[in-house]
Every structure is written in C-alpha cells, then in structure tokens.
Amino acid sequence: MYNIKTLVAAASVVVAMAAGASSANAQPWDHRMDRREPAHRNFVVHDRVVEVLRAHHYRFVADPVFVRGHYVVKSFDRFGHIVFVEIDPYTGAFIGEFRV
Secondary structure (H helix, E strand, O other), X not given: OXXXXXXXXXXXXXXXXXXXXXXXXXXXXXXXXXXOOOOOOOOOXXXXXXXXXXXXXXXXXXXXXEEOOEEEEEEEOOOOOEEEEEEOOOOXXXXXXXXX
C-alpha cells in the first residue's frame, strides 16, 4: 500500500511540473528585443592597456591604436623584438601578439 501511494504522489508531482513548464513556454515572445539599439560599451583606458602589457612582459613603444575592433600596441617583447600586441578594448584582456 505504501508503494502505491508513493507512485501516485510522484506521478502527480511530474504532472504538475509538466503543466507549469508548458504554461511558461506558452507566453508570447517579446519582439521588441530585435528593435533595441545595442548598448554602448565603454573602452578601457590606456593605463589599463599599459598594465596588461607589463603583466605579460612587454614594453610599449607607442600609444594604443584602435584597429578593426581591438587595440593594437607597438611594443618590445621580452627578447627585445618589436611586436604588435592585440588587446580587447572592452575588457582589457590580452589577445595575442604578431611580428611584422
């Protein structure tokens, strides 16, 4: 008798959860999200870029320049070679380097 009560209670919980999930999915989709203007994101300051370069053992030669969606900084690597370092302008994260 105890097992049947447990099974009936479990089945009623499953049915109640399924009804709650289907009613949440039945809500209309908000189309206004498509027409919204993208939020303006602030760029990091140049001091933050210099800190990131120093943390990765680079010495900057020139100020950061915004090129194609990211900062590019002419700098020296730890061996003294001139390299260009890419920095994410929104977070200040180090992306990579490339030599010319």
